Amino acid sequence: MKKPLILLFFALISLFWSCKPKESGKVEFVILQLNDVYEIAPVEGGKRGGISRVATIRKNLLEKTPNVITILSGDFLSPSLTGSLKQDGVKIAGAQMVEALNVLGLDYVTFGNHEFDLKEDDFQRKLDMTEFAWTSCNVLHHTEAGNVPFEKNGVPLPEYIIHTVKDPSGKEVKVGFIGTTLPFNKQPYVHYEDKFAEFERVNNEIKDQCDIVIGITHLFSHQDDSLAQRVQNVPMLVGGHDHMNMALKSGATTTYKADANAKSVYAHFVTIDLQTKKSTIWSQLIPVTLEFQPDPEVDAVVQKWVEITDASIVQMGYDASEVVGNASEPLDGKESSIRDHQTNLGSLIAKSLLDADPKAKAAFLNGGTIRVDDEMQGQITQYDILRTLPFGGAITHAKFPGDVLKKILNTGEVTNKGEGGYLQRENLTQNEAGEWLIGTEVIQDNKSYDLVIPSFLSEGRESNLEFMNNPAWYTELQLTGVKGDNKNDIRDVVINYMKKSR
Numbered sequence: 001m002k003k004p005l006i007l008l009f010f011a012l013i014s015l016f017w018s019c020k021p022k023e024s025g026k027v028e029f030v031i032l033q034l035n036d037v038y039e040i041a042p043v044e045g046g047k048r049g050g051i052s053r054v055a056t057i058r059k060n061l062l063e064k065t066p067n068v069i070t071i072l073s074g075d076f077l078s079p080s081l082t083g084s085l086k087q088d089g090v091k092i093a094g095a096q097m098v099e100a101l102n103v104l105g106l107d108y109v110t111f112g113n114h115e116f117d118l119k120e121d122d123f124q125r126k127l128d129m130t131e132f133a134w135t136s137c138n139v140l141h142h143t144e145a146g147n148v149p150f151e152k153n154g155v156p157l158p159e160y161i162i163h164t165v166k167d168p169s170g171k172e173v174k175v176g177f178i179g180t181t182l183p184f185n186k187q188p189y190v191h192y193e194d195k196f197a198e199f200e201r202v203n204n205e206i207k208d209q210c211d212i213v214i215g216i217t218h219l220f221s222h223q224d225d226s227l228a229q230r231v232q233n234v235p236m237l238v239g240g241h242d243h244m245n246m247a248l249k250s251g252a253t254t255t256y257k258a259d260a261n262a263k264s265v266y267a268h269f270v271t272i273d274l275q276t277k278k279s280t281i282w283s284q285l286i287p288v289t290l291e292f293q294p295d296p297e298v299d300a301v302v303q304k305w306v307e308i309t310d311a312s313i314v315q316m317g318y319d320a321s322e323v324v325g326n327a328s329e330p331l332d333g334k335e336s337s338i339r340d341h342q343t344n345l346g347s348l349i350a351k352s353l354l355d356a357d358p359k360a361k362a363a364f365l366n367g368g369t370i371r372v373d374d375e376m377q378g379q380i381t382q383y384d385i386l387r388t389l390p391f392g393g394a395i396t397h398a399k400f401p402g403d404v405l406k407k408i409l410n411t412g413e414v415t416n417k418g419e420g421g422y423l424q425r426e427n428l429t430q431n432e433a434g435e436w437l438i439g440t441e442v443i444q445d446n447k448s449y450d451l452v453i454p455s456f457l458s459e460g461r462e463s464n465l466e467f468m469n470n471p472a473w474y475t476e477l478q479l480t481g482v483k484g485d486n487k488n489d490i491r492d493v494v495i496n497y498m499k500k501s502r
Contacts, residue, residue: 338424421465
């Protein structure tokens with residue numbers, strides 16, 4: 001019989017400390033890494049993830065050494081279904097994440113792009129609530145007085161953190177942490193300096209003060225690679241943003257990323273030789289599964305917020321736990337995907353719209369409607385649909401002139417590529433000549449075409465597609481066969497389609 005993964009992992013940890021000879025002049029510590037965590041409760045039907053399980057892993061590590069540094073490499077305040085709800089009339093906006101991570105014992109974070117989904121006042125309130133430290137070398141607060149560091153409770157956030165690690169004999173090492181973030185979410189209250197140049201500047205400033213410098217990055221992996229080539233003294237980048245676990249070697253530097261939503265975490269075991277100043281790093285990816293029991297203290301916080309969310313879902317008329325379908329292949333709702341190219345999740349939602357409107361021949365939706373920023377696999381529940389489409393909204397029947405339809409599609413495909421206005425489509429393609437087709441027919445300027453789209457678009461609320469706000473093109477869509485009959489909400493439309501299709 002095979003040993004469970006949890007036993008094998010902690011056997012390896014025990015070997016790391018107890019079986020290898022302890023040499024004088026060396027100091028050891030552990031970095032526990034999370035990144036891109038939007039759900040405090042487990043995902044995939046409870047099988048993966050969960051902040052309370054991460055807390056158990058952390059406490060097991062602390063039983064071996066007090067020198068455990070817990071880091072989250074950006075993206076946690078948003079997006080989530082819970083964050084889109086209100087408690088006592090106030091939008092939750094990440095409060096559930098802050099409370100859970102405070103109890104977990106998180107040490108350090110840097111900004112992810114999704115932190116700035118929040119309005120400025122909401123973001124500042126959550127920043128002030130955090131009991132962990134923030135660091136960034138390139139993200140600043142844009143104010144009337146200029147670009148200045150963000151402040152937590154009136155204290156400016158530092159460009160770097162120097163953490164002192166002491167072993168039982170009193171020997172110590174200085175560990176420098178530098179955070180940097182890609183300029184993916186350009187809110188008016190945020191200013192980004194160059195993500196590479198600022199990291200390099202701060203690294204040059206502190207490297208002689210530290211025994212080791214480690215980057216906390218929220219970048220695309222190819223950007224981590226570029227950074228690694230510029231800072232040869234940094235052996236490790238603890239990264240986020242890509243959502244899939246990876247360990248990418250670039251010269252003397254390795255970039256590590258865990259899976260989003262704490263479906264896995266990384267444990268990095270670092271040893272520094274005080275004589276040579278050389279470091280050795282042994283890293284282990286830990287799948288966060290049912291094998292790890294939830295930590296009671298953190299789980300109490302998680303359950304509190306689950307109950308708040310569930311009560312809101314019931315009031316909205318949904319059954320969070322109902323399975324509506326099964327995804328044998330991951331449904332790709334990552335922001336970097338759905339705002340750049342067609343994905344299977346975008347196609348699924350567009351097919352759902354088309355199924356709900358028998359008169360329509362094609363459908364499209366703005367990628368920004370999809371807010372899950374994750375991949376979903378296995379059993380898909382109503383909760384998964386709600387967290388994918390937390391803002392809901394009606395859908396509308398449209399009859400577009402061909403020249404207008406082509407303008408819309410070109411804007412979505414070219415102008416809005418990489419933005420929320422990129423269009424996920426069904427039954428709309430381009431041929432090799434660059435002509436748009438609806439089905440197999442080339443779209444003609446002087447013909448009219450029936451489509452179904454979110455009302456968000458028909459109201460002209462998407463950037464560069466404001467011209468779509470023309471009442472002459474739209475008729476009210478009366479839905480039948482969805483929950484509540486005639487209830488016009490994109491979430492119900494998708495749930496209904498998936499239940500019919502399973």
